[in-house]
Structure formats: C-alpha cells, structure tokens
Amino acid sequence: MRNHWPAPGKLNLFLHIVGRRPDGYHCLQTVFQLIDYGDSLRFSLRADGRIRRLDRIPGVAPADDLCVRAAALLQATTGCRLGVDIGIDKKLPMGGGLGGGSSDAATTLYALNHLWRLDLPAGDLLALGAQLGADVPVFLHGESAWAEGVGEHLQSLVLPCPWYVVIAPPCRISTRELFQVPELTRDCQEIKIGGFLSGQGVNVFEPVVRRRYPEVAQALRWLSGYAEARLSGTGSCIFAAFEDCERARDVLRRRPAGCGGFVARGLNRSPLLDEDDVSQP
Numbered sequence: 001m002r003n004h005w006p007a008p009g010k011l012n013l014f015l016h017i018v019g020r021r022p023d024g025y026h027c028l029q030t031v032f033q034l035i036d037y038g039d040s041l042r043f044s045l046r047a048d049g050r051i052r053r054l055d056r057i058p059g060v061a062p063a064d065d066l067c068v069r070a071a072a073l074l075q076a077t078t079g080c081r082l083g084v085d086i087g088i089d090k091k092l093p094m095g096g097g098l099g100g101g102s103s104d105a106a107t108t109l110y111a112l113n114h115l116w117r118l119d120l121p122a123g124d125l126l127a128l129g130a131q132l133g134a135d136v137p138v139f140l141h142g143e144s145a146w147a148e149g150v151g152e153h154l155q156s157l158v159l160p161c162p163w164y165v166v167i168a169p170p171c172r173i174s175t176r177e178l179f180q181v182p183e184l185t186r187d188c189q190e191i192k193i194g195g196f197l198s199g200q201g202v203n204v205f206e207p208v209v210r211r212r213y214p215e216v217a218q219a220l221r222w223l224s225g226y227a228e229a230r231l232s233g234t235g236s237c238i239f240a241a242f243e244d245c246e247r248a249r250d251v252l253r254r255r256p257a258g259c260g261g262f263v264a265r266g267l268n269r270s271p272l273l274d275e276d277d278v279s280q281p
Contacts (some may be wrong), residue, residue, distance in 0.1 A: 006088075006271045007107040008038035009098040009264070010138065010165065011239055014201030015078045016188035017247040025150050026179060026186065028134075031196060032099075032142045033159055036271070037166075037264035039090050039100055041067070041107050043115055046083035051075065054087045059094070063167060066105035067130055071126055074109055080116050095172030097233030099135045106139030110272055126152070135233075146193050157193070161266035162241040165230075167223055168260035169215040175234045179206050194275040206231040219259055226251050241266075 013031040020026055046052075049072045053062045053215050062068055067086050074080070086108065092100030106129055122140070129136035134151035144158040178184070185204040193199070209231055210217040216236050223229035227240035242248040248263045255261050 001106055002041045004036060004042060005107050005111045007092075007100070007103040007139070008267065008270055009035045009092045009100060009103065010135070010233045011266075012036060012097070012203065013165075013230075014196060015203045015205060015233065016191070016201065017157075017184070017186045017204055018188050020186060021150075023211065027149060028147065028151055028234075029188070029190060030147050030151070030203075031145070031157065031159075031201075032138045032147055034139075034270055035098075035164060036267050036269040037091065037262055037265035039088060039104055039107075040091075041104060041111065042087035043108075043111055044085040044087075045115060048083055049075070049081050050083040051086045052083075053107055054085050055089075057088065057090060057094075066101045066136075067108045070105040070108040070128075070132055070136075071112055072141050074112055074116075074118070074120075074226075074243065077128060078116075078118050078120070080118060082116050084112060084115070091202055091262075093168040093172075093237060094235035095174065096168055097173070097175075097235045098166070098237055099139065099233070100134035102133050103139045105129065105132050106136050107272055109136075110140060110142065110192075124170055139270065139272070142273040144197070144268045155193070158250070158268055159266065162243055163245045164239045164241055164264050164266060165223065165226075165248050165251050166237055166239045166262055166264060167219050167252075167255055168237050169213070169219045169259075170258045171213050171236050173209065173213065173216075173234055173236045178208060178234045181212075182221060203231045203233075205234045209235045215258075219256060222256055223251075 010032045016029045092098045130152045145154040229240045
C-alpha cells in the first residue's frame with residue numbers, strides 16, 4: 001500500500017513564447033523533462049468532507065495552496081462527500097521553476113481519484129489540472145513531453161536521461177511578474193521537435209532574469225564553467241547536464257556559498273504512474 005505519493009520536479013530544456021491569445025495568455029513552446037527528485041505527499045481520508053493541509057508552508061496560506069485547491073476542485077466537480085488531510089514533504093524550492101506546486105496539485109488529483117474511488121478518465125483529470133495551472137497537465141500526463149499552447153498540448157518524448165546538477169540561488173522569482181516585463185521576447189519563431197533535437201531553442205526568460213536577479217546571473221556564470229548552464233522555466237533554479245553521477249556530485253559540492261542544490265537523474269516516466277504502488281482505501 002502506498003503511503004507516500006511522489007510529486008517529481010521538472011526542467012524546461014528550452015522555453016519560447018510564440019504569441020499571445022485574445023484572452024491574454026501566452027502561447028508557448030517548451031520541452032519538459034521530469035526528474036527523480038521532488039516532493040512527497042500523504043493523504044488520510046476523512047468522512048466529514050473537510051479538506052485540510054497538515055504541514056505549514058511558509059508564505060503559502062492553506063486556502064491558496066494548489067493541493068488544497070486541487071482537492072476542492074475534484075470534490076466539487078464529482079460531488080464526492082469524502083474529505084482528506086494532506087501532508088506535504090517539500091523538497092523542491094518554491095519559486096524555482098521546477099514545478100513543485102503544480103506537481104503537488106497533479107499528485108493530489110491523481111491520488112484522490114484513486115482513494116476517493118472516483119475513476120475519472122485521464123482526459124478529465126488533465127482538464128481539471130489545466131484549470132489549476134499551465135504546468136499541472138504535464139505531471140498528470142506523466143511523461144517527459146513537448147508542450148505547446150499554454151502548456152496543455154502535450155506530446156511524449158523519449159529523451160536522454162543525464163545526471164543534472166540543479167542549483168537554487170538564494171532568491172525567489174514570481175512567474176506572474178516576469179510575464180509582465182516589457183522587454184520579454186514574445187514573438188519567437190515556432191520550431192519543430194526536430195529543430196529542438198538538433199540544438200535549437202533557448203529560454204526567453206533567461207536574459208530578463210539575469211538582469212533583474214544578480215544571484216541567478218552569478219550562479220549561471222559559475223555553473224557554465226563546468227557545462228552548459230540553463231535556466232529552468234522562469235527560474236530561479238538553473239541546471240546543467242552531466243553523463244556521470246559522481247562528476248555531477250563533485251560539481252554540486254563546489255557550488256557557491258548561499259546556494260542550495262541537488263543532483264537528479266532525468267526521467268521519461270513519472271514514478272506517480274507506477275500502477276503496482278497505487279493504494280486502495
């Protein structure tokens with residue numbers, strides 16, 4: 001019986017903005033690669049219909065937590081009368097561009113669909129996830145993927161799975177604020193998957209973040225001394241790929257003072273989808 005439900009992180013291997021919809025949402029192209037490092041969630045069912053988050057997360061009120069919102073949305077959509085206590089072991093840095101909150105929400109939808117015995121099909125869960133945030137669908141999709149639209153149009157990719165050094169500079173970045181920056185490039189030419197695989201693609205947020213967050217700029221310069229360093233999502237976390245785990249761990253040990261970080265292996269399939277571990281209430 002599964003007692004802990006994984007919520008893996010992700011890296012954006014590139015990120016373009018190719019336009020804007022009439023409703024104001026940006027149209028993106030990106031590649032998500034899942035990693036074997038992330039948060040862990042615990043769920044205890046309640047008969048009274050209440051939804052509670054058990055652990056304190058600095059700066060995030062329970063009502064604003066994506067896990068609580070995901071549970072409430074699933075409950076309201078299905079008319080389920082059960083509730084849940086949600087425990088979260090946070091490992092992914094907040095505001096780091098690794099998808100922690102979105103992955104937590106996806107795991108909540110996936111787990112409660114089983115634990116509440118709702119049996120919603122995958123397409124319905126994806127639609128609910130898209131209501132919560134642009135990154136939630138890829139974690140429900142459960143595979144590394146090429147993404148377009150606002151992130152909801154997904155095509156699975158089989159990617160190399162190197163060892164990544166992920167560095168977390170001592171700052172937190174607001175995605176919402178970065179999308180409103182005037183100098184952000186919003187008219188990238190669309191590329192194809194083959195173009196990405198041949199080396200095309202950048203992260204359009206990187207120059208903006210470099211200018212506005214000197215801690216990130218310094219970390220990118222440092223990590224670039226060992227391998228090609230890139231920003232994930234809107235940051236603040238940066239990463240570089242290595243073929244050898246020990247080499248990656250050696251680089252991590254040398255990270256600048258004040259920076260967090262970890263070593264993770266790239267994944268093509270989420271551990272959340274390991275059906276043999278699915279709990280039954």
